[in-house]
Amino acid sequence: MYNEGTPIAQGGEAINEAHGIRPPLPRAYYDRPTVEVARDLIGCVLAHASAEGLTAGVIVETEAYVAAVDPAAHGYGGPTPRTAVMFGPPGHAYIYRSYGVHACLNAVTEPAGLAAAVLIRAVRPLCGIELMRTRRGPGIADRDLARGPGRLCAAMGITLAMNGADLTGGTLWIAPPHDGSATGTIVTTPRIGISKAVTLPWRFVLAGSRYISGRVIGG
DNA sequence: AGGGCGATTAACT
DNA sequence: GTTAATCGCCCTC
Numbered sequence: 001m002y003n004e005g006t007p008i009a010q011g012g013e014a015i016n017e018a019h020g021i022r023p024p025l026p027r028a029y030y031d032r033p034t035v036e037v038a039r040d041l042i043g044c045v046l047a048h049a050s051a052e053g054l055t056a057g058v059i060v061e062t063e064a065y066v067a068a069v070d071p072a073a074h075g076y077g078g079p080t081p082r083t084a085v086m087f088g089p090p091g092h093a094y095i096y097r098s099y100g101v102h103a104c105l106n107a108v109t110e111p112a113g114l115a116a117a118v119l120i121r122a123v124r125p126l127c128g129i130e131l132m133r134t135r136r137g138p139g140i141a142d143r144d145l146a147r148g149p150g151r152l153c154a155a156m157g158i159t160l161a162m163n164g165a166d167l168t169g170g171t172l173w174i175a176p177p178h179d180g181s182a183t184g185t186i187v188t189t190p191r192i193g194i195s196k197a198v199t200l201p202w203r204f205v206l207a208g209s210r211y212i213s214g215r216v217i218g219g
Numbered sequence: 220a221g222g223g224c225g226a227t228t229a230a231c232t
Numbered sequence: 233g234t235t236a237a238t239c240g241c242c243c244t245c
Binding site: 191 | 235236237238239
């Protein structure tokens, strides 16, 4: 049931079904400086076991947001009901509605009391590709299924109702890279789609990946 | 390939 | 009333 579609093999990688996905990263992983976590999450595997089936993908694009020093971050200027999860303990999902339309997923970082998180902006589909296509639309190319934070949540069935979910033990989790080896070169760029702190180099992408939002970088 | 624009909701000024 | 951590569609080059 979980083996829907053929996993995409790229660069010799091929992972099959849920068996290839490892247990969640521990809470201590997220209890670190946010920029460090954002960089380290490139190559890790985001997975969601829903009632409809399993979907998973390799994280290829992230951004760091640290409210204490970052006017572009939600939570800058103090907590609000929307951003409460960002001020909570690390290792939880902060999910917000973007432009009144899309859901976007963050992994909360740093100790409770500090509002910080990593926006997961894109994954390379790995498992449940046909389920992703069912959710996104029949004509969508594999490359476009989860390329962008809103598309990613749509493809993986991640909704606002899951805001606050524990990423270290549940149906939504992030696992270490499959083979533990280096995933490739990581490129640093300014963040996308913001109007404040526009030059801060806190976006991380996998060089050469065609599964990131925007143009392919390096490779 | 790349730019312009409407959609649609809630937080915030 | 305005803005927003976006996306898909339509247009022109």
